[in-house]
Amino acid sequence: MPHINAQQPLAGIKVLDFSTLLPGPLATLILAEAGAEVIKIERPGRGDEMRSYEPKFGVDSVNFAMLNRGKKSIAIDLKDAKARESLLPLIKEADVVLEQFRPGVMDRLGLGYDALNAINPRIIYCAITGYGQTGPRAEVAAHDINYVAESGMLSLAAGEDGAPIVPPALIADIGGGTYPAVINILLALRARDSSGKGCKLDIAMGDNLFTFLYWAMGNGLAAGEWPKPGGELVTGGSPRFFVYRTRDDKFIAAAPLEQKFWENFCDAIELDANFRDDAKDATATKRAVAKRLREKTAAQWQVIFAGKDLCCCVVASMQEALNDAHFKARGVFSRKVTVDGKSVIALPVPVADVFRNTQTEAGYPALGSDNKIINKNN
Numbered sequence: 612m613p614h615i616n617a618q619q620p621l622a623g624i625k626v627l628d629f630s631t632l633l634p635g636p637l638a639t640l641i642l643a644e645a646g647a648e649v650i651k652i653e654r655p656g657r658g659d660e661m662r663s664y665e666p667k668f669g670v671d672s673v674n675f676a677m678l679n680r681g682k683k684s685i686a687i688d689l690k691d692a693k694a695r696e697s698l699l700p701l702i703k704e705a706d707v708v709l710e711q712f713r714p715g716v717m718d719r720l721g722l723g724y725d726a727l728n729a730i731n732p733r734i735i736y737c738a739i740t741g742y743g744q745t746g747p748r749a750e751v752a753a754h755d756i757n758y759v760a761e762s763g764m765l766s767l768a769a770g771e772d773g774a775p776i777v778p779p780a781l782i783a784d785i786g787g788g789t790y791p792a793v794i795n796i797l798l799a800l801r802a803r804d805s806s807g808k809g810c811k812l813d814i815a816m817g818d819n820l821f822t823f824l825y826w827a828m829g830n831g832l833a834a835g836e837w838p839k840p841g842g843e844l845v846t847g848g849s850p851r852f853f854v855y856r857t858r859d860d861k862f863i864a865a866a867p868l869e870q871k872f873w874e875n876f877c878d879a880i881e882l883d884a885n886f887r888d889d890a891k892d893a894t895a896t897k898r899a900v901a902k903r904l905r906e907k908t909a910a911q912w913q914v915i916f917a918g919k920d921l922c923c924c925v926v927a928s929m930q931e932a933l934n935d936a937h938f939k940a941r942g943v944f945s946r947k948v949t950v951d952g953k954s955v956i957a958l959p960v961p962v963a964d965v966f967r968n969t970q971t972e973a974g975y976p977a978l979g980s981d982n983k984i985i986n987k988n989n
Contacts, residue, residue, distance in 0.1 A: 619646030620966055624800070625704055627652060628682070629689075629722075630711035631659040633781060634739050634788030634816065636678040637960075639709055641793050644962045649682040650701065650984070651976065658686060658978040669950035669975075676948045676975045677958040681968075686979030689720050697985040698722075702730050707796055709737045714744045724811040734809040735799040739788045743815030755816075758783035762820035767827060769841035786823060787816035844868075850889050850897035854926065861909035862926040865900070876921040880904065880912075947972045 624647040628639040636651075636659070643649040653659055659679075664672035687694040702708075708727060710717050717723045717738070724736040741758055742748040759765045759782055765775045795812045803809055821828065826845070831837040842848035851873055855863045867876035877887045880903045889896040904912065909925045916923050927935065933956065938944060942964070946957035949972045957973075 618965055619968065622646035624648070624706045625701075626650065626707040626709065627698075627701060627705045628709050629717070630709055630739065632661050632711075633678065634784045634792070635709050635711040636661070637785060637789040637958075638737075638739070638792040638796070639682065640678055640680060640958065641789070641960050641962060642707070642796065643681050644960050644968070645966050646968070647707075650981065651679065651682050651684045652689070652698070653684055653686050653978060655686045655688055655979065658684070662978065668948070668953070668955060670977065671975070673955060676950065676955070679975045680948045680957055681973040682976055683981035683984070684976035684978055685982050685985055687982075687985070689722070692721075695721060699730065701985065702727055702734070705731065705734055706800070707735045707737065709739070709792065709796075711739045714738075714740060714749050728809065728811075732808055733803060735796060735803065735812065736809065737792050737796055737799075737812040737814060739792050739814045739816070741783075741816050743818060744813045748817075755781045755783040758787060758817040758820060762817055762824065763827070764820055764824060766840055767824075767838050767843070767846045769847070773840060775840070782823070783816040783820055787819035788814060791819045849893055850900050853897060853900075855901050855904040857904055857909040857912060857925075858906060859908040859910075863904055863909065863912055864924055864926050865904075866922040868922070872920060872922050875919055876923060879915055879919055879921055879923075945971055949974050 621642055624642070626639055626642055626647050626649045628635060628649055629652045630636055630639070631653075639647075639649045639651075651659065657663065659675060661675040661678065662671040664674050666673055668676045687697065689695060708722075710722075715723075718726070724738075727734050727736060738744060740749070741753045742751060756765070756777065759778060760775075762783075764782070765778070768776045768778075770776050792812070792814045795814065799810050799812060827838045827843075830843075838846065839848070840846070845852050847853060850865075851868050852866050855865060857863060865876065867873040873889075874887075876882075880900065882903060883899060886896045886899040907915075912923075913925055932938065933944065943959050944956045946959075947954040948957050954972065
């Protein structure tokens with residue numbers, strides 16, 4: 612048995628996870644890393660859709676392995692009444708149920724909040740959807756980029772041709788779904804400590820994107836200055852927050868926003884004095900900075916920037932980032948997912964080490980590997 616950190620705050624918490632793909636499984640991964648027992652409820656035969664993705668790591672995809680490290684798996688047909696009945700003992704014991712179906716699906720299966728609350732009034736029921744349980748779009752099918760588009764976020768960053776740029780991260784899934792789900796589950800557990808009662812959590816990925824847009828909302832609502840695509844301080848409109856190309860076709864991420872950093876930056880690149888006051892003509896300053904940075908290689912600029920306070924760095928590839936000495940020293944990649952004697956870096960999650968299991972290696976569940984749990988109860 613693995614050694615459990617005595618401080619794991621979610622030790623003894625049981626989570627039934629009916630979700631698939633990314634938002635829900637990542638949320639329950641975070642809970643599992645903090646000590647919760649997470650049991651995935653999957654369909655027989657195929658299981659979570661993520662299992663079938665490429666590339667493979669063992670029988671299933673590496674994506675699935677990373678998102679479901681340390682969990683258990685039960686494979687049952689939720690359309691079968693007898694199979695659903697086999698879950699009753701687990702439902703009576705569960706602290707948290709998390710699902711990601713369209714609104715009403717769990718109700719039709721007899722597994723909605725009202726039904727589960729009648730069996731276990733302490734249960735915390737978390738439903739993650741794109742648009743929430745109510746509202747005109749509640750039943751609309753969509754994915755991450757759709758929520759980002761409809762929140763107004765996608766319009767803010769634009770390429771040279773003015774077209775919105777596809778974000779490099781699944782912002783709605785993680786920032787709008789996973790993290791709010793975890794936050795509210797923890798709040799609900801804390802509230803239950805005093806009330807003794809659970810609750811239903813309606814987590815809408817689209818709703819939660821507006822948190823990221825605080826500055827854009829503030830500019831528009833308070834000053835009537837609605838953001839221009841690619842034209843604002845943090846979207847490419849300022850020379851102080853921009854990505855510049857180097858002589859060897861690599862890139863510098865420059866963010867000398869504050870005046871002291873800007874002055875240090877201008878000195879380091881020996882920017883012509885005529886362009887240092889970027890308030891006069893931001894576009895002209897940006898062009899002048901771009902010309903200077905294009906004159907040297909990324910490695911040369913790295914040497915010039917070293918030891919100076921100017922908030923600039925070379926854009927790293929994913930492979931370079933995974934081998935970065937700083938992240939390694941911090942232990943970011945110290946945990947592993949293992950299968951059949953092979954291992955890959957476990958997905959880093961924002962749970963402090965003091966709250967995590969001291970065992971650094973763990974596998975992921977084979978489909979239905981823990982069906983013995985319900986077979987024992989029936």
